[in-house]
Amino acid sequence: MYYNEVPFSMTTIELIDKLIEITTKRPEVLSGFDWQDAQLMIxxxxxxxxxxYPESQYSNLxxxxxDQFNILRSESAKSVCNKDNVSSCLILLKGLISSLPDLDFATSFLQNAAFEHEKLIHFTDNTAIVLGDSHVNxxxxxxxxxxxxIGxxxxxxxNITNYKFTCLHLGPCLAYNCINENSKYAFYKKVNFLCDNFIKPGAKICVCLGEIDIRAHVFMEKDLQKRPWEDICDNIIANYMDFLCELKSRGFRVYCWGPIASMPDNTSEEEELKALAAEGLFDQELISVGSEAERNTATAYFNQKxxxxxxxxxxxFMSIFNQMVDANMKTDVSFLADDKCHLNSEIIKVAEKIWITHEFI
Incomplete structure (x- = not known):
């Protein structure tokens, strides 16, 4: 199952409830269902x-x-699975999660500890900050x-690389709203908080936004506003630049990572997202609008401007986009991870050359 940004905008209990709902309403989806992401989240x-927890108790849990996910995979491997068995496993998993120590207390305590730990690493190792949407991953x-x-x-x-990076994901944020204090995912407020409480003065900061704008909003707004898509891109860039310049004025060494090429048309991952969005199980605002070639043409324009x-x-400014597309503005899928949306980690060696050229590392 392809979750993109969703797992981290809902609680685990809510996720299990959604899976129970899918089991009830669309049991046919369960055949061949990939439980990996759900298991990882739990x-x-x-x-x-x-x-x-004591180590033995943690291991038993x-x-x-x-064990429950092994049963779920066994059911999904059948041509017709037993939805009652699936529901029973999910209900048991929900019970296990519900029995955990108080979520608010444990989460707050552990996130505060994680925040201070990551801050110490950043200050001690003088790491470069990478902040933005899920492409920071x-x-x-x-x-x-x-x-x-981390709160x-x-x-x-x-970070599992040898590069001195601290990668901060602030949600599925838009470049268009990055200067807006009242935006849906509070990107601007989060950045101000980090600048005041986490990021070392004078640090390198690479901002990574814009792919979601182009994927889901540029061509939708083009039709709604009856304006050229170039104008929509220009408006996004204007807001984005206001933010980058403000960040620079605070004494940080600012870098910008351009949006990557768009996910291919008609992938199974995209079709699954559309089906889930239609049922209210995925954020409609993250669904692709426009063709792959149109979105990549807009991305080329966006990155150039x-x-x-x-x-x-x-x-x-740094970008890997030009290496990802052909003359017909089709995306080279070898650059993409399994979700067909984010970069494959093996491409990091290609990006390394860009980072070295621009003295980011």
Whole structure:
């Protein structure tokens, strides 16, 4: 199952309830269903409380969860699965999660500890900050989206590379709203909080936004506003530049990572998202609008204009986009991870050359 940004905008209990709902309403979906992401999310919920358990008790809890997911995989492997067995497993998993120590207390305690730990690493190792939407995950070296909450809707992507990066995921934020104090995912407020309480003065900060704007909003707004898509891009870039310049004025060394090429048309992942969105199980605002070639054409325009504006303001612009598309503006899928939306971690060696060229590393 492809979750994109969803797992980290709902609780684990809510996720299990959604899976129970899917089991009830659309049992046919369960044949061949991939339970990996759901299992990872539940195990992450347990892992966030690991320090609260004796080692043996923690191991037993993890084993119980894995036993249930083995049953779920066994059911999904059948041509016609037993939805009652699936429901029973999910209800048991919900009970296990519900029995965990008080979520608010444990979460607050552990997130505060994680916040201070990551801040110490940042200050001690003088790491470069990468902040933005889920595409920051690429810089951490994780092939799948891997987020650890550190409080106030901010996640860190645990760094498994040798690069000195601190990757901060602030939600599925839009470049258009990055300067808006009242935006849906509070990007601007989160950045101000981080600048005041987390980020070292004078640090390198690479901002990573814009892919969601182009994927889901540019061509929708083009039709709604009856304006050229270039105008829509220009408006987004204007807001984005206001934010980048403000960040630079605070004494940080600011870099900008351009939006990557768009996900291909008509993938099974995209079709599943559309089906889930139609049932209210996925955020409609993240669904692709426009064709792959149209979105990539807009991305090429966006990156070119953004690069020019960054140069005018002595902000370093970096991008891998041109290496990802062919002459017909089709995306080279070898660059993409399994979700067909984010960069494959193996591409980090290609990005490394860009980062070195621009003295980001």
């Amino acid at each position: 195990e992450l919920e347990i892992d966030n409380r690991k320090s609260l 993890i084993d119980s969860i894995r 690429f810089f951490s070296g994780n092939n799948k989206l891997t987020f650890k909450a 106030d809707g901010i996640n860190v992507c645990p 953004l690069s020019e504006e960054c140069a005018k303001n002595s902000i370093t």
